[in-house]
Amino acid sequence: MPNRKNIFFYYSKDQDLEKKLEPLFDLAQKNNFTLVDRSQDANIIMSVGGDGVFLQAVRKTGFRQDCLYTGLTRSDELGLYCDFNLDNFSEMLHQMEYEEMEVRRFPVINVQVNDEISFECLNEVSIRSTIIKTIAMNVYIDNNHFETFRGDGLIVATPTGSTGYNKSVQGAVIDPKIPCLQVSELASLNNNRYRTLGSSFVLNKDRKLTLDIIQDGNDYPVVGLDNEAYSIRNIKNITVSLSDKVIKTVKLKDNSYWDRVKRTFL
Incomplete structure (x- = not known):
C-alpha cells in the first residue's frame, strides 16, 4: 500500500509495555513498515x-x-475505537500490506469558547459546574432560544461519543454513520422558573448549538474535551458545531461498530 508505510506508536512510556511491544516493532519492520519517532512523519x-x-x-x-x-x-482492555489487540497485530499488518482493510470515518465537533478559543473533540464536550451550586445556561439552536437549563451541566456528544459519558446519563447510542450532535442533561432542575426538555435531543449536522452561561457566580465551569478537562475563566458562551473534519481509522472486515457495541455492553 503506497505512502502508508510510516508508523508512529503512541503509548505511555512503561517499561513492561515496551518489552511487549518490541516483538511488534520487529514484526512491523519485517513487513516493510518504517517506525518513525515523530507523529508528523507518520x-x-x-x-x-x-x-x-x-x-x-x-x-x-x-x-x-x-x-x-x-x-x-x-x-x-475493550475499545470501541480499537479494532485490534496485541494478539492480532500481525493480522492488522497483513491487511494494511495487501489492502484488505476498510477505512471508517468518525465525525469531529468544533467547540468555540467566548467566540475566541477553538477546540476539537472526537467524543464529547461537557460543561459542568465546579462548585456546589447548579449552573444555568440559555440554550440556543441556530441562534433561536430553545430552553433555559439549570443543573449540574450538559454533554454535547458526537455519534461515537454517545457510547461513553453520554450513555451513562441515559442518552441514546447513535450510529456513527449519522453525522449529528446529541445533547444530554446532567441533573437538570425543572420548576416554574427553569424548564428543560428533560431528555436528550439530537441535532442535524448543519445545526449550531450555543450555550450562554448565565453569570450568577458560577461562571468558571469545567469544560471537558474528550478525556481532558480545561478550566477557563470567565466563560460567557460556548458554541458547538459539527466540523468538516473526520478521523479515519482502520477497520477489520466483518467487525462493524455495532458488533463492538454488542461485545462491550451486551
Missing part, C-alpha cells in the same frame, strides 16, 4: 491502550486528516 498513527489512549493520540497529534489512526488494545 502515515499511520497507532495508539496502544484503550479508547482513552486512542482519544489522546488523536488530540495530541492534531486531529490529522492526512493519515490513518488505529488502536491496539491489551488483553484486559
Whole structure:
C-alpha cells in the first residue's frame, strides 16, 4: 500500500509495555513498515491502550486528516475505537500490506469558547459546574432560544461519543454513520422558573448549538474535551458545531461498530 508505510506508536512510556511491544516493532519492520519517532512523519498513527489512549493520540497529534489512526488494545482492555489487540497485530499488518482493510470515518465537533478559543473533540464536550451550586445556561439552536437549563451541566456528544459519558446519563447510542450532535442533561432542575426538555435531543449536522452561561457566580465551569478537562475563566458562551473534519481509522472486515457495541455492553 503506497505512502502508508510510516508508523508512529503512541503509548505511555512503561517499561513492561515496551518489552511487549518490541516483538511488534520487529514484526512491523519485517513487513516493510518504517517506525518513525515523530507523529508528523507518520502515515499511520497507532495508539496502544484503550479508547482513552486512542482519544489522546488523536488530540495530541492534531486531529490529522492526512493519515490513518488505529488502536491496539491489551488483553484486559475493550475499545470501541480499537479494532485490534496485541494478539492480532500481525493480522492488522497483513491487511494494511495487501489492502484488505476498510477505512471508517468518525465525525469531529468544533467547540468555540467566548467566540475566541477553538477546540476539537472526537467524543464529547461537557460543561459542568465546579462548585456546589447548579449552573444555568440559555440554550440556543441556530441562534433561536430553545430552553433555559439549570443543573449540574450538559454533554454535547458526537455519534461515537454517545457510547461513553453520554450513555451513562441515559442518552441514546447513535450510529456513527449519522453525522449529528446529541445533547444530554446532567441533573437538570425543572420548576416554574427553569424548564428543560428533560431528555436528550439530537441535532442535524448543519445545526449550531450555543450555550450562554448565565453569570450568577458560577461562571468558571469545567469544560471537558474528550478525556481532558480545561478550566477557563470567565466563560460567557460556548458554541458547538459539527466540523468538516473526520478521523479515519482502520477497520477489520466483518467487525462493524455495532458488533463492538454488542461485545462491550451486551
